[in-house]
Amino acid sequence: MLTVVQSPALNRVLLDANNTEIKITSTNGDGFYFRALIYVDDVLFDEQGWSRLDSYTAVKDLVKIYNAYFETVINVYTENGIFEQTHLKKKISITVEEKRLDNDDVVQTVSLPVFYFLYNVNPEYFDDSTKVQILGVTPPVLLIPENGKIIIPFYVKAETENFTVSFKDNYGNLLDSSFSETFTGKKVFIYNFNLSPVILEKDTLYFELRIICGLKEVLQTFKLIRFPDFPVKEIYFKNNFGYYIPAYFDGELEIQDSFSSDTYQKNDGINEIFEISEDSVYTINTGSLLQNERAIVNQIATSHEVLFKVNGQYRKILTTTKKLLGYRDKKHLYAQDLTFSFTKGGKVSNYFDNVQGADWDDRDFLPNDWLT
Incomplete structure (x- = not known):
């Protein structure tokens, strides 16, 4: 008999980067082996031979089995509303066959309960039985300017019900309200909202975004940047669940360019330059950030992709921040330098249909171009 000893329960939603151990056992001993057929969204993804720990049992950890194949989408703000996200959630079906070593005949098969993987980069605790939860936005308070964008990904487990999203200022004024259709299941959504056209009350201090499903409510607070020290900078960073989150800072911006040249020696002994590389470091x-605001810095420093917007064109910048101040006694306001690098003069396609912003120079990098 071929038996599934350990596997995810039916319709569980798990994280791809977390450990997911499968344990299979058979009453057949030596002379047999296990072959696993793994389907993603009902399409055969991989066939694997699962080694046995002993003559009867095999254990396989599916950690990051599909990680490299998820297609993340750069989802910067486009329009207001709630949008279901299906591209980073995959249905996983696995059938295990036991075969004879001598002739590869299948002697018995067993199918695991169907479950789902969500994309994530770093392992973290996730409970899919939670009614509603925000995905990969850790600070209780996010900073936002008066013309900033809000993008919040969240997970909902509904049982013949809908959820509502409300966005209010600190005076209780309802700035936006949305609700979903009634459904049953476990789904991921993104909420988008643009503050630019909103006429704010005088002395507005903060905003509250509430997501409610049944008796469960989650709250995300946004503090308005009222008197910036410098022009506000906009950064999009890819969070642990593959969604691009805007972050805003009003600290000082510094750009440093460095140059290196490659040369060759001609027959007459004279050196000639054939290429000059220009690298920029953005700091x-x-x-100043309060304790409940500063977690965003760690998220950006550990993000695999960071985007800056210049002249209407988002560009990927490599994060090069080496260390962050974690804690200091009697310190309540924190300021941190984030560093990024960018190589100018990279590849540009002749089919690039947006000439503006196709090449960076210091003239592009005017403070007013950071926000639309």
Whole structure:
């Protein structure tokens, strides 16, 4: 008999980067082996031979089995509303066959309960039985300017019900409200909202975003940047769940360019330059952050992709921040330098249909171009 000893329960939603151990056992001993057929969204993804720990049992950890194949989408703000996200959630079906070593005949098969993987980069605790939860936005308070964008990904487990999203200022004024259709299941959504056209009350201090499903409510607070020390900078960073989150800082921006040249020696002994490389280092100071605001800095420093917007064109910048101040006694306001690098003069396609911003120079990097 071929038996599934350990596997995810039916319709569980798990994280791809977390450990997911499968344990299979058979009453057949030596002379047999296990072959696993793994389907993603009902399409055969991989066939694997699962080694046995002993003559009867095999254990396989599916950690990051599909990680490299998820297609993340750069989802910067486009329009207001709630949008279901299906591209980073995959249905996983696995059938295990036991075969004879001598002739590869299948002697018995067993199918695991169907479950789902969500994309994530770094392992973290996730409970799919939670009614509603925000995905990969850790600070209780996010900073936002008066013309900033809000992008919040969240997970909902509904049982013949809908959820509502409300966005209010600190006076209780309802700035936006949305609700979903009634459904049953476990789904991921993104909420988008643009503050630019909103006429704010005088002395507005903060905003509250509430997501409610059944009796469960989650709250995300946004503090308005009222008197910035420098022009506000906008950064999009890819969070642990593959969604691009905007972050805003009013600290000082510094740009440093460095040059290196490659040369060759001609027959007459004279050296000639055949290529000059130009690298830029961007240093953005976050400005003063309270303890409940500063977790965003760690998220950006550990993000695999960071985007800056210049002249209407988002560009990927490599994060090069080496260390962050974690804690200091009697310190309540934190300011941190974030550093990024960018190589100018990279590849540009002749089919690039947006000439503006196709090449960076210091003239592009005017403070007013950071926000639309």
